[in-house]
Amino acid sequence: MRLWRRIGLRSRLALALATVAVFSVALATVFANIGLHSRLDQFARDRMQSAATHSAQLAAGLYRDERRGWTPEIATELSHVAEISGYRLALVDVTGRPVGPDTPAEAPGRPSARAPVVVDDRTVGSVSIWPVEGSVLSGEDRALRDRLNQLHIVAGALALALGLIVAGVMAPALARPLRRLTDGARRIQRGELQTRVVAGSAPELRELANAFNRLAETLAQEEEIRRAAAADIAHELRTPLTGVLSRIEAAQDGVLPDERRNLDAMHTEALRLTSLVEDLGQLAEAQQPGLTLHKEMVDLRALVELRARVHRDYFEAKGLTFEERLSSATVYGDSGRLAQIVDNLLSNALRYTDAGGHVTIEVAERAGEASIEVRDTGVGIDDEDLPHVFERFWRAEPSRDRRTGGTGIGLSIVRELVRAHEGHVVVESQLGEGSCFRVTFPPAASRS
Helix, strand or coil, rough: CCCHHHHHHHHHHHHHHHHHHHHHHHHHHHHHHHHHHHHHHHHHHHHHHHHHHHHHHHHHHHHHHHHHCCHHHHHHHHHEEEHHEEEEEEECCCCCECCCCCCCCCCCCCCCEEEEEECCCCCEEEEEEECCCCCCCCHHHHHHHHHHHHHHHHHHHHHHHHHHHHHHHHHHHHHHHHHHHHHHHHHHHCCCCCCCCCCCCHHHHHHHHHHHHHHHHHHHHHHHHHHHHHHHHHHHHHHHHHHHHHHHHHHHCCCCCCCHHHHHHHHHHHHCCCCCHHHCCCCCCCCEEEECCCCCEEHHHHCCCCCCCCHHHHEEEEEEHHHHHCCCCCECCCHEEEEEHHHHHHHHHHHHHHHCCCEECCCCCCCCCEEEEEEEEECCCCCCHHHHCCCCCCCCCCCCHHHHHCCCCCHHHHHHHHCCCCCCEEEECCCCCEEEEEEECCCCCCHH
């Protein structure tokens, strides 16, 4: 087993093709020999029986010519004729007594043929013959068998050589794409994430190369997202930290006479830092592959009604009209995570809708699927920016900048939590007219 693991793909392919070729020829030889030998044996026995019948007819003629019955000369003449054909002959009369003193005895166990001697519809004796050499096959038959065996051996050797030649030609063609994949994987391991491999000619190799290229693209995108996220986090943290440090230094230097106002400003920046850290923690938790969800049948209408009641005061304080359109709907999910989705969507609508605007939250169930829609008459999103709204730290300038108080992570958390519930989230928006975020969950009946 260890030796086999050390053998390369080219050698394995050569051994496999050679083994298949030799095995095929050997199998064909075995079946051919079985069929040939049985046919040759049957042909030889038929020929021997024909010789026995012919000898019996000749004996009947001699018996009729003698008119005196059986004589030793008849037995001698018949034996001489049989020997010419490679057989020994025994002639007996109707009582089973040998005709002639030199009649050979039939050897037990040897193949033989027997035929009655009939004269004028009367059996007067019988003739028995058997091969002189003890084998039913003649010398020509054995020569033919040996020649065919030699041809089978030659065919096996040619098949082995052909298998090795074909393997030598095919193995490099099959191994070359795999080497390219190996080289590409090593380059990616060294950090060259823009590496791509050329697909092979075979459909399987093309599919493998395409899968490898997609994986490389995903790694490159993830690396880009990681770097962008690190830069965004540094940027987001730098602004409030700079403000806090500058105010602390100003307080130390005594250039800020209003200490209370200074503390309030630092408290605001500290709250912003706290909010950012909490959102980052929630996003990291939501993106975990093994996110733990305590799923159960949840009354989505009651859950949304509760979260809407919590946010109503905020909408009224900002001068927004808040409307609820709630129908009965059931979701198989984690009530805490579902509440988090609703909170983030409502907070997003509150943040980007100006005073005098209108926000609506709707819960409905259609074809077994439950949905949540949050519509607002806020600033809206440009068509070019719509694909980015669920990316972390994304804001479209100038309408969705940090002055609104957001961290740019809330919608990313929504997307990840919806994915964890096997649902979908989409957004429709028009710049200056508002946005609509729609979350859809799979049927709850099949999950109960």
